[in-house]
Amino acid sequence: MPLDHSRISLKSDYYDVYDAWLERPASGDITFSRMAGDSWSVHRSQMFQLFDGLGLPHPAFQKASAFAPGEAIVVYEAPFSHCGEGKRLTTGAQAIVDGFGDAPASAFVADFPGLSYRYFVVAGHGAWFAHWSTEDWRSNCGDGDLGPATDEHGPLLNLTEIEKACAPLRNPVYAIDFVARRAASGVTLLAIDWNPAPRLAGTPAHTILSAKLGGNQGIAQAIALAVLQEVDRNGLASLDNNQILRDPA
Numbered sequence: 001m002p003l004d005h006s007r008i009s010l011k012s013d014y015y016d017v018y019d020a021w022l023e024r025p026a027s028g029d030i031t032f033s034r035m036a037g038d039s040w041s042v043h044r045s046q047m048f049q050l051f052d053g054l055g056l057p058h059p060a061f062q063k064a065s066a067f068a069p070g071e072a073i074v075v076y077e078a079p080f081s082h083c084g085e086g087k088r089l090t091t092g093a094q095a096i097v098d099g100f101g102d103a104p105a106s107a108f109v110a111d112f113p114g115l116s117y118r119y120f121v122v123a124g125h126g127a128w129f130a131h132w133s134t135e136d137w138r139s140n141c142g143d144g145d146l147g148p149a150t151d152e153h154g155p156l157l158n159l160t161e162i163e164k165a166c167a168p169l170r171n172p173v174y175a176i177d178f179v180a181r182r183a184a185s186g187v188t189l190l191a192i193d194w195n196p197a198p199r200l201a202g203t204p205a206h207t208i209l210s211a212k213l214g215g216n217q218g219i220a221q222a223i224a225l226a227v228l229q230e231v232d233r234n235g236l237a238s239l240d241n242n243q244i245l246r247d248p249a
Contacts, residue, residue: 008032008224017201021220031238032227034173036197041242044079044104047194050244054165056191057158059109059179065101067092072108075100082195089137109179109190113137117149117178117189119162120198120205121171123222126163127208131177139177148204155186162189168247171196172226172239196242 010022011033022032048061060067067073071092077100078086088100089108095101115132116139133144149156166176175198178189200206200219213219227239 008227010034012197013037014197014199015201016199017206018216018220018223021217022224029237030227030231032172032223033238033240033242034197035242036199041080041240042194042196042244044076046244048106050194050246051191053246054168056162056165056176057188058191059107061104061106063101064092064095064103064105067095067105067107069093072110073105074108075103075105077103079104082193087138106192108137109181111182112153112180114139114144115153115180116140116192117156117180118175118198118203118205119166119178120175120200120203120209121166121169122173122200122209122213122219123226124167125209125212125222126166127205127212128159129204129208146203151186153180153187154182156180157183157186157188159189162191170226170230170245170247171241172223172230173200173241174198194244196244 007030008022009031010019011031012019012035014036048058051058064073064075069092073090073092073095075088075090075095076086077088090098095103095105114134114137115130117128117130120127128149130147130149131139131144133139133141135143175195176191177193177195179192180187181190209219210216213222230245231239
């Protein structure tokens with residue numbers, strides 16, 4: 001079947017810079033669902049299972065009560081939430097006192113609080129940028145900014161390994177967020193979040209991917225072709241990008 005991107009009808013609850021070439025509700029026979037909403041359809045534990053399956057390094061992840069009493073941890077009070085919501089910075093002991101002992105949690109990486117790195121991928125083409133907050137331990141809360149992923153804090157040691165590890169993912173668009181941990185010769189990135197509805201507009205990734213793919217229309221065409229390849233491969237009538245799509249291990 002020809003890979004005709006006009007077959008796509010975009011279903012989304014937000015607008016991005018490439019959407020004009022995907023919004024064809026009258027003619028598109030295949031629905032591509034890209035929903036941000038208030039929560040993902042993927043539980044936090046599934047995200048960390050994904051990181052393990054891909055071989056991505058990440059902070060320790062387990063029940064809050066399994067951490068040492070004095071260890072700083074991030075408790076996921078609402079494990080389907082995103083964008084900084086539903087997270088509590090606390091200790092192992094305090095999490096139990098507050099009634100979150102059975103909640104999923106990850107070790108808090110305190111080397112660069114308020115700083116994260118995003119790997120933004122469109123149809124297998126990736127771009128990196130940094131996101132930081134000057135007011136909060138969460139990079140996307142309070143005043144902050146976006147910028148290139150630089151070696152300001154030391155060489156980013158494992159970018160190539162991360163890109164190779166993510167190759168089996170087939171979602172037409174996604175992003176993975178990382179925190180930074182000091183290493184002897186630079187900085188190692190640790191995966192903390194998988195995002196199936198990342199906004200490209202206004203980010204350094206937009207500039208990078210526009211150059212790679214030929215502007216917003218080229219970005220849309222790359223996404224559309226990835227959608228069609230996925231539905232044709234599996235005999236689907238629609239594609240929900242909020243589900244993790246990957247090659248078999």
